[in-house]
Amino acid sequence: MNVRFLTVSIIVCLSFFTHGQSTDSVFIRSVYDEALSRGHAHENLRSLCKDIGPRLSGSAEAEMAVEWSFQKMKTYGFDSVYLQKVMVPHWERGTKEVGWIKTSDGNLHKLHLLALGGSIGTNGLMSSEIVVFSHLDDLKKAPKSLVAGKIVFINQAMNETEISTFKAYGGCYAIRGNGAVEAAKLGAKGVIIRSLGMPIDEHPHTGSMHYEEDVPKIPAAAISTKDAEWLAVEVLKGKCSLLMELDCRVFPDAPSNNVIAEIRGKEDASQIITFGGHLDSWDTGEGAHDDGAGVMHCLEALRILKTLGYQPKHTLRVVFFMNEENGNKGGLTYAEACKQKGEQHIAAVESDRGGFSPRGFSCDGDSAQVAFLQEFKSMFEPYDLHDFDKGYGGVDIGPLKKHFPNIPLFGFVPDSQRYFDFHHAPSDVFENVNKRELELGAASMAAFVFLLDKSL
Amino acid sequence: MNVRFLTVSIIVCLSFFTHGQSTDSVFIRSVYDEALSRGHAHENLRSLCKDIGPRLSGSAEAEMAVEWSFQKMKTYGFDSVYLQKVMVPHWERGTKEVGWIKTSDGNLHKLHLLALGGSIGTNGLMSSEIVVFSHLDDLKKAPKSLVAGKIVFINQAMNETEISTFKAYGGCYAIRGNGAVEAAKLGAKGVIIRSLGMPIDEHPHTGSMHYEEDVPKIPAAAISTKDAEWLAVEVLKGKCSLLMELDCRVFPDAPSNNVIAEIRGKEDASQIITFGGHLDSWDTGEGAHDDGAGVMHCLEALRILKTLGYQPKHTLRVVFFMNEENGNKGGLTYAEACKQKGEQHIAAVESDRGGFSPRGFSCDGDSAQVAFLQEFKSMFEPYDLHDFDKGYGGVDIGPLKKHFPNIPLFGFVPDSQRYFDFHHAPSDVFENVNKRELELGAASMAAFVFLLDKSL
Numbered sequence: 079m080n081v082r083f084l085t086v087s088i089i090v091c092l093s094f095f096t097h098g099q100s101t102d103s104v105f106i107r108s109v110y111d112e113a114l115s116r117g118h119a120h121e122n123l124r125s126l127c128k129d130i131g132p133r134l135s136g137s138a139e140a141e142m143a144v145e146w147s148f149q150k151m152k153t154y155g156f157d158s159v160y161l162q163k164v165m166v167p168h169w170e171r172g173t174k175e176v177g178w179i180k181t182s183d184g185n186l187h188k189l190h191l192l193a194l195g196g197s198i199g200t201n202g203l204m205s206s207e208i209v210v211f212s213h214l215d216d217l218k219k220a221p222k223s224l225v226a227g228k229i230v231f232i233n234q235a236m237n238e239t240e241i242s243t244f245k246a247y248g249g250c251y252a253i254r255g256n257g258a259v260e261a262a263k264l265g266a267k268g269v270i271i272r273s274l275g276m277p278i279d280e281h282p283h284t285g286s287m288h289y290e291e292d293v294p295k296i297p298a299a300a301i302s303t304k305d306a307e308w309l310a311v312e313v314l315k316g317k318c319s320l321l322m323e324l325d326c327r328v329f330p331d332a333p334s335n336n337v338i339a340e341i342r343g344k345e346d347a348s349q350i351i352t353f354g355g356h357l358d359s360w361d362t363g364e365g366a367h368d369d370g371a372g373v374m375h376c377l378e379a380l381r382i383l384k385t386l387g388y389q390p391k392h393t394l395r396v397v398f399f400m401n402e403e404n405g406n407k408g409g410l411t412y413a414e415a416c417k418q419k420g421e422q423h424i425a426a427v428e429s430d431r432g433g434f435s436p437r438g439f440s441c442d443g444d445s446a447q448v449a450f451l452q453e454f455k456s457m458f459e460p461y462d463l464h465d466f467d468k469g470y471g472g473v474d475i476g477p478l479k480k481h482f483p484n485i486p487l488f489g490f491v492p493d494s495q496r497y498f499d500f501h502h503a504p505s506d507v508f509e510n511v512n513k514r515e516l517e518l519g520a521a522s523m524a525a526f527v528f529l530l531d532k533s534l
Numbered sequence: 535m536n537v538r539f540l541t542v543s544i545i546v547c548l549s550f551f552t553h554g555q556s557t558d559s560v561f562i563r564s565v566y567d568e569a570l571s572r573g574h575a576h577e578n579l580r581s582l583c584k585d586i587g588p589r590l591s592g593s594a595e596a597e598m599a600v601e602w603s604f605q606k607m608k609t610y611g612f613d614s615v616y617l618q619k620v621m622v623p624h625w626e627r628g629t630k631e632v633g634w635i636k637t638s639d640g641n642l643h644k645l646h647l648l649a650l651g652g653s654i655g656t657n658g659l660m661s662s663e664i665v666v667f668s669h670l671d672d673l674k675k676a677p678k679s680l681v682a683g684k685i686v687f688i689n690q691a692m693n694e695t696e697i698s699t700f701k702a703y704g705g706c707y708a709i710r711g712n713g714a715v716e717a718a719k720l721g722a723k724g725v726i727i728r729s730l731g732m733p734i735d736e737h738p739h740t741g742s743m744h745y746e747e748d749v750p751k752i753p754a755a756a757i758s759t760k761d762a763e764w765l766a767v768e769v770l771k772g773k774c775s776l777l778m779e780l781d782c783r784v785f786p787d788a789p790s791n792n793v794i795a796e797i798r799g800k801e802d803a804s805q806i807i808t809f810g811g812h813l814d815s816w817d818t819g820e821g822a823h824d825d826g827a828g829v830m831h832c833l834e835a836l837r838i839l840k841t842l843g844y845q846p847k848h849t850l851r852v853v854f855f856m857n858e859e860n861g862n863k864g865g866l867t868y869a870e871a872c873k874q875k876g877e878q879h880i881a882a883v884e885s886d887r888g889g890f891s892p893r894g895f896s897c898d899g900d901s902a903q904v905a906f907l908q909e910f911k912s913m914f915e916p917y918d919l920h921d922f923d924k925g926y927g928g929v930d931i932g933p934l935k936k937h938f939p940n941i942p943l944f945g946f947v948p949d950s951q952r953y954f955d956f957h958h959a960p961s962d963v964f965e966n967v968n969k970r971e972l973e974l975g976a977a978s979m980a981a982f983v984f985l986l987d988k989s990l
Binding site: 515 | 566567570643694698699891916917918951952955968969971980
């Protein structure tokens with residue numbers, strides 16, 4: 079039990095039921111009005127998606143995105159805008175990425191596929207018989223004789239009956255992260271997985287995977303759910319082979335940056351509230367929901383608070399983290415630097431679940447911190463946010479917990495139903511982010527940071 | 535205060551906290567599983583949108599939609615499937631529908647426009663100077679001398695700061711419904727309105743308008759919000775004229791049908807729960823959200839309950855109403871017929887707010903009925919529905935209230951943020967309905983009807 083938060087929680091509770099609540103309500107209404115009537119989030123996201131595009135760590139686009147963000151933040155007249163150097167991995171999928179299934183009757187079927195992030199290339203065309211598993215656990219239990227020399231196809235589908243699509247994602251995540259290692263342990267030459275996407279469609283979904291020391295590295299790719307459904311039927315008819323060429327390569331780590339903007343606290347500038355998302359994205363689509371929407375939520379929140387003349391008690395700091403997708407070096411570097419500078423961090427918030435209609439905020443903390451969060455619930459009722467509960471904060475802000483064990487970490491919770499239509503896929507483009515939904519997210523972030531600042 | 539509902543409410547409350555709640559929860563979970571894993575709603579909607587298309591009352595497509603629905607319902611083995619004759623208005627926009635603005639410097643700008651439903655044609659090319667009003671109230675107060683002989687442009691925007699887009703729609707509805715009458719009273723030759731759409735885009739939104747006796751009938755059309763924004767600037771530069779041709783025409787009322795399916799009640803078949811949406815749509819787009827999604831919610835709900843072997847206490851009746859959009863003859867005919875047959879109607883539910891992520895249900899009833907509704911809230915928490923409050927039922931089921939004054943009318947409440955991107959516009963197509971969101975709506979309808987049936 080965290081005594082500070084229990085006390086704060088009681089104070090918040092009491093103050094809400096006196097004069098504080100009505101003025102806070104009026105201010106929050108003005109936050110939403112600003113976001114919905116004069117918002118910048120949608121146009122900023124358009125520019126990031128269309129003028130820069132996808133921005134994987136180490137790429138030229140990632141560096142342009144850093145530049146874009148720095149210049150954009152500068153235009154808003156915050157107290158300070160600066161870069162924080164981060165060394166990031168640099169992986170590229172290269173120029174070749176093709177795959178065909180040769181079916182038992184000799185026909186060729188071209189696959190919609192994407193190499194998984196971090197995969198090695200195939201060094202020319204590789205081909206081998208396919209062996210299929212419908213669950214990663216089945217692969218783990220398989221005899222070497224079944225798998226050795228073959229290409230493993232893991233056809234484990236996201237559980238469509240999970241109401242939270244993130245839970246469904248969590249249930250499948252390991253096929254992407256560990257599939258290559260498990261297949262290679264049994265002597266497989268390569269692995270293809272069913273994309274971690276919810277709909278049955280032609281978009282492959284990439285994402286990070288890893289290798290382990292002492293286990294051979296084998297190429298790994300994701301095929302579209304539609305191809306996966308087709309292939310699952312085809313292998314029942316007879317032996318199928320995969321022919322695949324991936325041109326992936328790894329370069330030396332590259333210098334990059336977190337991009338940071340601050341409004342200094344008027345009462346205690348040394349106490350910091352961090353809120354952010356990640357600026358990098360996968361190299362397909364435009365990183366519009368993941369996580370262009372998240373960084374725009376946070377930048378717009380700070381812009382709104384400044385525009386409305388809000389004088390924060392604590393220092394409000396927006397961080398556009400670099401490299402969440404394949405290394406989290408931005409989050410790790412940021413937390414380390416905060417510790418080294420002897421800063422005081424009192425709360426952190428992350429938006430990395432897409433630009434959909436807001437539902438609430440989660441708290442990755444103890445019961446007192448969750449109770450503190452729940453005090454905010456009534457303030458958000460007019461805006462249709464209702465979900466204020468224990469839950470994950472975010473990957474980027476996660477490392478703060480190591481150095482600041484009592485810090486409460488909050489996650490913005492939008493509606494999750496459409497997220498895995500787009501996540502890490504070519505369809506994650508600006509056109510698939512709804513303007514109002516994005517704006518309501520930005521307003522919710524601004525209102526939440528405002529309430530945090532007032533209550534802590 | 536409605537004593538029956540107060541009593542029922544208390545019983546529901548008590549029974550939920552004994553053994554009933556857990557078995558009901560298990561059943562509801564199976565409802566969602568069926569909808570999400572083996573659902574028919576998305577494929578049925580695809581077929582209605584693509585094999586039939588838009589289906590305005592009186593059109594060949596509307597008749598094909600009746601046939602499609604009747605045949606589809608027959609495949610599910612319900613206790614009875616039948617048609618109910620309805621006479622409907624028959625208006626067509628014809629083959630010509632064009633408009634240009636001639637600006638003060640003589641340039642021509644082609645408009646994205648749609649005649650409003652019910653408008654007369656222009657009888658060839660009409661042209662006249664534009665006079666602009668930013669609110670219907672300003673038009674009402676204008677002197678005849680300003681308006682006579684001109685074409686009125688009402689540029690009243692939906693209020694983007696309303697969190698519920700339906701409230702924003704309600705605030706603007708009159709420019710479409712009454713704009714022509716108000717303009718004609720002052721001698722205008724025609725009227726164009728800013729579309730009742732939330733985004734700034736190129737899609738005009740049609741919808742019903744009306745004329746009044748003793749007021750001249752003038753042509754009326756909606757232009758896209760993007761054109762409206764442009765024109766508002768252009769008229770400040772100097773006189774603008776509209777050149778417009780509309781080919782609209784009215785035909786004699788046509789015979790059509792409501793399409794009805796029932797599962798008979800096992801305890802008291804004479805007591806009826808109606809749930810439905812409207813089968814007709816505007817003649818642009820595909821009527822996918824409005825109200826293809828609504829009829830699919832209801833049909834799928836009945837299919838799910840039957841598939842799961844549910845034996846209802848009361849008769850469950852799905853109605854696909856005809857002609858909600860421009861006359862509500864289906865709703866009026868249905869209610870009248872129910873009365874004439876001496877039926878007992880204990881509740882009605884409507885889905886006509888799109889196929890978006892479910893948020894809850896509203897009740898158009900007294901406080902006891904609203905309290906009764908609120909008892910269901912906890913059952914829907916696992917499915918992220920939270921909005922159970924007083925609110926509108928629906929246009930189609932509305933006339934039941936006249937004949938059955940104590941009937942509670944319920945409306946399905948999905949997230950409203952994207953609805954007015956598509957409503958009555960060419961963009962209301964199947965592709966803009968998300969499969970999971972549609973399925974969750976159908977499951978929510980099935981679960982709600984199940985709880986109603988058990989609790990009443």
